[in-house]
Amino acid sequence: GRSNPEILSLPDPPIDFNVFKTTENSDPSVVSSNEEPLASISKGFTFKPIDLNDLGIPTPILSKGLNLDSTPKSIQDVKDRSHRAKDEIGAAGSDLLVRQEISNLQQLITRNFSIIRINQDSILEEFDSRLAEKSAFRSSVVTKLGLVGGTNLVQKVNNVIGKLMSDEVCGNYTYYGRAIKKTFSVLNVNATIIDAVRHNFAAPASEVDIRKAIMTFLQHAPDRIKYKTKSKRQLVILAFYFFINY
Incomplete structure (x- = not known):
């Protein structure tokens, strides 16, 4: 497996897609002619794993290597x-x-x-x-x-x-x-x-x-x-x- 966590990247939804839109017909098998069936919406999404290194996120530095003396060495x-x-x-x-x-x-x-x-x-x-x-x-x-x-x-x-x-x-x-x-x-x-x-x-x-x-x-x-x-x-x-x- 990968050492870095992966993030799922989702493309922008269709312009006419509205998650809050409801239909008067409560039967999901019956869809009006001007609406896209919910079952086909997922087909427009592509799932792609993202590596953190591709995003340019710096790797955290461990504190154990820091010199915390009160007076700088120089x-x-x-x-x-x-x-x-x-x-x-x-x-x-x-x-x-x-x-x-x-x-x-x-x-x-x-x-x-x-x-x-x-x-x-x-x-x-x-x-x-x-x-x-x-x-x-x-x-x-x-x-x-x-x-x-x-x-x-x-x-x-x-x-x-x-x-x-x-x-x-x-x-x-x-x-x-x-x-x-x-x-x-x-x-x-x-x-x-x-x-x-x-x-x-x-x-x-x-x-x-x-x-x-x-x-x-x-x-x-x-x-x-x-x-x-x-x-x-x-x-x-x-x-x-x-x-x-x-």
Whole structure:
């Protein structure tokens, strides 16, 4: 037998055929002259088996083959590859991030130097190398830093360094590299700061005096860090006090 169910196809009935039509004569053997006998009607029908495949009906798909995971496999694969990539990148990815920050730093110096502040040693080292390699870049830095104000030489030096570097970075250096600190005097940043202080300062400024001011600023970086930390702690305590009492 056939695997698929069969449907019987019936042709259209004759135009004058009416299943609801009745005759006045109740005897089925007596038929009026203008009506076709019921016995002969069936002879006009042809019975033909129909295969479901001929009708274009799609075969139902079994649900047991479906993957009903809540997360698509492709997305999970992307997540797994992302985690593996992070592990493989390692130091190379960190170096790329530093270089990207340096690139952003250069763009910001050109547009608006007032928001620039180096807060990592690695960025300072890259920045220092760029000062040596690009004279136009160094000239731009000197000009921008020279716009920083100050009522006297010491304040001018402090403002210039504070605008360029965070206290956390300054705390890793001393001017001549004593103790376990790095040497600041050998950096191109040092000479750039000296030129920037002289660039737009009305009073005469000797290099010796500027160096002394830089040295003092670096020495007191740990004290400034402690002061800021203490101030933040006091603000937190004060905020907590008002929170529980009001």
